[in-house]
Ligand code: SAM
């Protein structure tokens with residue numbers, strides 16, 4: 341192994357600091373020896389804070405209507421081929437009941453930016469879930485809203501909010517989104533959410549069109565400043581009905597390297613091994629855990645709508661029942677020597 345590589349991993353592991361050059365070195369290697377050294381360092385850091393625990397978050401994709409037109413996304417409003425659906429309150433509650441039976445202690449409500457779900461409706465849903473499952477955490481992932489809306493969701497009982505910033509670089513942001521969306525506003529949303537008291541998750545896709553190593557370094561700088569509780573990353577995967585249909589997919593190898601690097605820089609952060617990573621590589625989620633990831637998000641959406649929440653082509657887990665996904669994921673976690681912990685899995689420093 342290149343001694344420079346080994347020394348860099350050791351240094352980043354101890355200091356949690358990384359330079360632009362060090363980042364490029366760790367991120368781009370394909371050497372088996374080097375990546376194994378990097379992943380082992382990341383595992384050690386993760387185990388120091390979490391042992392061998394992996395937390396599950398039951399994902400309920402409750403609407404695929406969206407008013408936005410992000411160039412990469414399969415449910416963008418211009419995609420006339422997307423078959424649209426919304427779940428009723430009863431359907432959402434029955435997903436939670438199923439998840440509760442399976443031992444899940446977090447429910448993630450994710451959807452496009454769908455004006456049908458007014459603040460009142462969202463608050464009503466959050467209150468219903470918290471009333472029936474008081475020991476479970478509720479995470480929202482419903483896009484950019486006003487400070488006042490976020491505050492209402494928080495007061496209704498929502499605990500966490502996922503909003504990937506997608507890219508911290510404004511110019512790159514404008515290559516991925518239409519002109520009515522801005523990276524600055526998205527970042528402001530994350531700051532608002534944190535100020536209100538949510539545990540927040542930001543993140544990016546790896547390998548989006550025109551993404552450079554410097555862009556990702558800028559993402560790391562942004563995240564160091566933001567100090568999120570969670571960081572969600574997964575490879576970009578093209579969707580056939582989007583402007584990016586002919587763009588190459590992001591790499592699972594780069595994604596796993598980035599997971600490990602993030603673990604070294606953010607030792608206590610909650611880090612999912614995402615479905616997109618499992619789509620890009622059949623063993624992607626296991627590889628993610630072995631590179632320091634400690635969260636998995638099994639799908640709890642009803643089977644009849646799963647095939648419709650298609651952000652990208654080839655998405656896995658669209659045919660299975662929730663119980664099957666649950667079994668499959670627990671097995672996968674155990675296959676690499678880790679154990680699912682049926683707990684809320686809050687950030688260790690988070691006190692509400
Ligand atoms: N509307 C909410 C929002 O904007 O945060 C949540 C839903 S959005 C579809 C969730 C995430 O999916 C996005 O933040 C994006 O990173 C990811 N995503 C969308 N299209 C993707 C693609 N083609 N490949 C991989 N990930 C994608």
Ligand code: FES
Pocket residue numbers: 406407408409410413414415416417451452453
């Ligand atoms: Fe809105 Fe993808 S464009 S969720």
